[in-house]
Amino acid sequence: MQIPLLGDAEEILRGSVTSEYVRICPEDFHGITPKLAVKIDDTVKAGTPLFFDKNYPGMFFASPVSGVVTNIERGVKRRILYIEVKADSTNLYEEYGKKRVDSLSSEEVKKSILDAGIWFLIKQRPYDVVAVPTKEPRDIFVTGFDTAPLAPSADFILNGLDADLQTGFDALAKLTAGKVYLSISPKTTNKGLCEATNVVITEFDGPHPTGNVGVQINHIKPVNRGETVWTLTAPDVAIIGRLFNQGVVDLTRTVALTGSEVKQTGYYRMVIGTQLNSIFEGNITEGISLRYISGNPLTGRKIDANGVLRAYDTQVTVIPEGDDVHEAFGWASLSPKRYSAGCTYPSSNKKYRLDARLLGGPRAIIVSNEYDKVFPMDIFPEQLIKSIIAFNIDKMEQLGIYEVAPEDFALCEFVDTSKLELQRIVRTGLDLLRKEME
Amino acid sequence: MKALRKYLDKIKPNFEEGGKLHWLYSTYDAFETFLFVPNTTSKSGVHIHDARDSKRTMIIVILALVPALLIGMYNVGLQHYLAIGHDVTLLTKFFYGFLAVLPQIVVSYVVGLGIEFAMAQMKKEEVAEGFLVSGMLIPMIVPVDTPLWMIAVATAFAVIFAKEVFGGTGYNIFNVALITRAFLFFSYPSKMSGDQVWVRTADTFGVGKGTVIDGFSGATPLGQIATTEAGGFSDFAFQGITGQPLSISDMFFGFIPGSVGEVSTIAILLGAVILIATGVGSWKTMLSVFIGGLVAVLLVNSFAQNAIMEMPVYYHFLLGGFAFGAVFMATDPVTSTRTEKGKWIYGFLIGLIAVAIRVFNPGYPEGMMLAILFMNAFAPLIDFYVIDANIKRRMRRATVVKQ
Numbered sequence: 131m132q133i134p135l136l137g138d139a140e141e142i143l144r145g146s147v148t149s150e151y152v153r154i155c156p157e158d159f160h161g162i163t164p165k166l167a168v169k170i171d172d173t174v175k176a177g178t179p180l181f182f183d184k185n186y187p188g189m190f191f192a193s194p195v196s197g198v199v200t201n202i203e204r205g206v207k208r209r210i211l212y213i214e215v216k217a218d219s220t221n222l223y224e225e226y227g228k229k230r231v232d233s234l235s236s237e238e239v240k241k242s243i244l245d246a247g248i249w250f251l252i253k254q255r256p257y258d259v260v261a262v263p264t265k266e267p268r269d270i271f272v273t274g275f276d277t278a279p280l281a282p283s284a285d286f287i288l289n290g291l292d293a294d295l296q297t298g299f300d301a302l303a304k305l306t307a308g309k310v311y312l313s314i315s316p317k318t319t320n321k322g323l324c325e326a327t328n329v330v331i332t333e334f335d336g337p338h339p340t341g342n343v344g345v346q347i348n349h350i351k352p353v354n355r356g357e358t359v360w361t362l363t364a365p366d367v368a369i370i371g372r373l374f375n376q377g378v379v380d381l382t383r384t385v386a387l388t389g390s391e392v393k394q395t396g397y398y399r400m401v402i403g404t405q406l407n408s409i410f411e412g413n414i415t416e417g418i419s420l421r422y423i424s425g426n427p428l429t430g431r432k433i434d435a436n437g438v439l440r441a442y443d444t445q446v447t448v449i450p451e452g453d454d455v456h457e458a459f460g461w462a463s464l465s466p467k468r469y470s471a472g473c474t475y476p477s478s479n480k481k482y483r484l485d486a487r488l489l490g491g492p493r494a495i496i497v498s499n500e501y502d503k504v505f506p507m508d509i510f511p512e513q514l515i516k517s518i519i520a521f522n523i524d525k526m527e528q529l530g531i532y533e534v535a536p537e538d539f540a541l542c543e544f545v546d547t548s549k550l551e552l553q554r555i556v557r558t559g560l561d562l563l564r565k566e567m568e
Numbered sequence: 569m570k571a572l573r574k575y576l577d578k579i580k581p582n583f584e585e586g587g588k589l590h591w592l593y594s595t596y597d598a599f600e601t602f603l604f605v606p607n608t609t610s611k612s613g614v615h616i617h618d619a620r621d622s623k624r625t626m627i628i629v630i631l632a633l634v635p636a637l638l639i640g641m642y643n644v645g646l647q648h649y650l651a652i653g654h655d656v657t658l659l660t661k662f663f664y665g666f667l668a669v670l671p672q673i674v675v676s677y678v679v680g681l682g683i684e685f686a687m688a689q690m691k692k693e694e695v696a697e698g699f700l701v702s703g704m705l706i707p708m709i710v711p712v713d714t715p716l717w718m719i720a721v722a723t724a725f726a727v728i729f730a731k732e733v734f735g736g737t738g739y740n741i742f743n744v745a746l747i748t749r750a751f752l753f754f755s756y757p758s759k760m761s762g763d764q765v766w767v768r769t770a771d772t773f774g775v776g777k778g779t780v781i782d783g784f785s786g787a788t789p790l791g792q793i794a795t796t797e798a799g800g801f802s803d804f805a806f807q808g809i810t811g812q813p814l815s816i817s818d819m820f821f822g823f824i825p826g827s828v829g830e831v832s833t834i835a836i837l838l839g840a841v842i843l844i845a846t847g848v849g850s851w852k853t854m855l856s857v858f859i860g861g862l863v864a865v866l867l868v869n870s871f872a873q874n875a876i877m878e879m880p881v882y883y884h885f886l887l888g889g890f891a892f893g894a895v896f897m898a899t900d901p902v903t904s905t906r907t908e909k910g911k912w913i914y915g916f917l918i919g920l921i922a923v924a925i926r927v928f929n930p931g932y933p934e935g936m937m938l939a940i941l942f943m944n945a946f947a948p949l950i951d952f953y954v955i956d957a958n959i960k961r962r963m964r965r966a967t968v969v970k971q
Contacts (some may be wrong), residue, residue: 133616279616354966427615449615453607458569460605461623468619473846474628475619481605486609490621491601491694494738497625497906498901499850510955528959536613543614547625548738553613 149315149405161259177224177379245518258535277341282386292322451486460502630840640828641665652778672707698737705745708829736860763787801878860919893936
């Protein structure tokens with residue numbers, strides 16, 4: 131289902147964005163326990179480890195820029211909220227040395243990525259966490275397109291990265307005894323994807339959530355109990371490729387600025403952790419309360435007006451918050467401004483300006499077959515959700531918990547008449563299950 | 569609307585934690601969200617939400633019930649003035665029916681919603697909208713002459729014991745409106761069946777006074793054929809309350825004795841169209857109920873022994889609560905099967921059992937209520953097997969991998 135939102139990004143590169151401070155938030159890297167590798171006032175280069183995972187001390191997390199560590203903000207229970215680096219005016223890179231992937235062994239490839247601090251780009255199923263390096267992946271799945279609402283065009287953000295992509299694919303192929311699967315859409319024209327070698331290319335056509343890796347895995351080769359697969363997106367493969375081709379950690383991404391409240395949409399180049407206020411300033415609707423999202427409106431994270439680009443995102447979205455709107459008799463409304471995927475409202479072909487309101491109160495699950503329609507996997511989503519709420523491990527396993535990630539339930543959450551927080555339920559369930567099983 | 573909003577904001581502190589009227593918070597919230605869309609925004613997960621909520625869903629169902637309700641009201645008046653032999657205008661007939669049915673609707677809503685509001689307050693939850701539909705269904709499926717106090721008692725029983733003890737809307741096993749009817753049926757059988765209850769012969773608030781004419785018989789067509797002495801269907805003819813013959817079109821448009829909601833097949837079809845077009849009701853369930861009914865009737869027709877066994881299938885669909893049950897009762901998503909494959913089986917069996925009860929139970933001419941309640945009980949079992957097939961497939965896949 132494609133939610134028709136206003137604010138698609140115009141395919142124009144509007145320049146590079148840098149900010150004085152860069153912040154890395156360890157909470158982006160789900161499943162790890164951060165241990166600091168730097169102190170305040172330490173000097174770092176781009177690629178220097180800022181912290182590592184307590185459980186796998188070899189897994190480092192690189193600083194995206196060179197500069198001085200100025201602040202380490204902690205929250206409740208001394209959890210690290212972010213590490214702030216004051217960026218130098220010219221970026222200095224930690225030198226990791228150019229390497230030819232085909233002459234490296236599997237272990238050497240793995241160690242290179244871990245040492246360089248960009249292992250986090252690889253995620254795993256089950257549990258949808260940063261990949262555990264010691265686990266052997268059955269296969270690796272790379273998504274070459276994004277179908278989320280207002281998603282950036284993969285062709286555009288991967289433009290000119292052909293060589294890095296291919297090196298990245300070669301590196302991934304070394305990491306698994308199985309296959310590397312790459313998904314493309316019929317519209318994909320990027321040569322780095324269409325003509326990639328050393329991978330199995332599968333073409334997927336259809337509306338969201340076709341671009342979700344979970345759906346693709348379910349259709350290619352589902353994850354069974356005891357198996358592990360790794361997942362990446364194509365822009366992240368390019369970053370890995372760049373490490374081998376250039377010998378440096380360059381976490382620069384082409385990011386789409388989207389959303390109905392953005393006056394001039396478009397693409398910007400920036401490293402992860404860059405503060406976004408400079409692209410918002412003067413470029414967004416004024417006078418109403420707004421919601422800033424790093425990522426897309428379905429799975430992104432809410433950020434402040436001076437928030438930063440989060441680790442995995444290639445998209446920034448601004449939509450109305452809607453908490454200042456009082457709409458009378460919504461249940462009887464025939465307003466063309468209201469959008470529903472179902473047929474309980476008059477429909478039109480126009481694009482909508484949706485805000486962040488729930489548009490209803492939380493209820494028990496009442497309507498049936500609502501989730502199934504936007505959940506194109508061989509799984510019963512409603513029953514799986516119920517087993518997660520009850521935390522019945524046997525039932526969760528039987529119903530396919532190992533195959534899903536919170537993002538797979540995003541559309542279910544959008545259409546849900548009962549306004550339940552499905553992604554949060556799935557996330558909590560996966561975390562508890564992981565604790566229980568490992 | 570702005571003034572209203574201001575007023576709500578002004579009185580809101582009284583209902584919040586620590587306020588004098590906090591014990592009415594759920595009630596306040598129910599009215600506030602009825603008037604204005606809540607402006608709470610998403611805290612986790614998706615940032616945008618579909619405009620459809622529980623209120624919208626329930627309103628659509630009520631909208632779908634309106635045609636059947638209006639024609640039902642008219643028919644109450646029509647039957648009444650036929651019974652007392654007065655010739656009055658269409659509007660007068662409707663007005664009489666409206667007066668007769670309105671108190672039942674009011675009683676059902678006041679009792680049911682009262683309990684719902686109180687329970688929501690006790691559980692510190694929002695008031696769920698489920699009863700808005702149940703409360704409308706109840707007056708539509710009981711005889712028009714059911715005393716109001718009976719409706720009140722039965723509604724209270726159904727809401728408490730069929731719904732709230734299970735956890736409220738969304739958790740109940742049995743359809744609340746049907747439990748209300750079943751309660752009435754087994755507690756006060758004399759008021760729920762026979763030939764005295766389907767036509768209101770007394771006046772309503774002084775309107776429509778008169779004495780019943782000679783030769784009046786208030787039996788429903790299904791009641792007539794269930795008790796007929798005729799040896800076969802060809803020797804039998806449906807009669808109206810004054811002995812006039814009933815045509816197929818009378819049955820289709822709803823000018824026959826019966827409960828308010830069930831009589832007019834065309835109004836029910838209109839409701840079905842609304843439910844299907846908006847995606848609120850499952851066309852699979854509706855269709856499979858009719859298929860189930862069709863199969864059952866063809867079966868009994870083939871070895872028919874008496875009039876009702878010979879009755880052709882279209883009479884089954886036109887008479888009694890078959891269509892109404894298929895469209896409005898079987899499709900209740902909470903008490904029906906949750907899986908799509910399950911809906912086919914569930915609906916099919918409802919149709920089958922309803923016809924079986926009609927044909928083989930001489931004491932009770934209508935089978936829809938019991939058929940649906942019976943299948944409500946079996947819906948989880950059907951789902952279990954549908955889901956089990958999916959689980960087995962996954963387990964098989966996992967064992968193949970292990971080898």
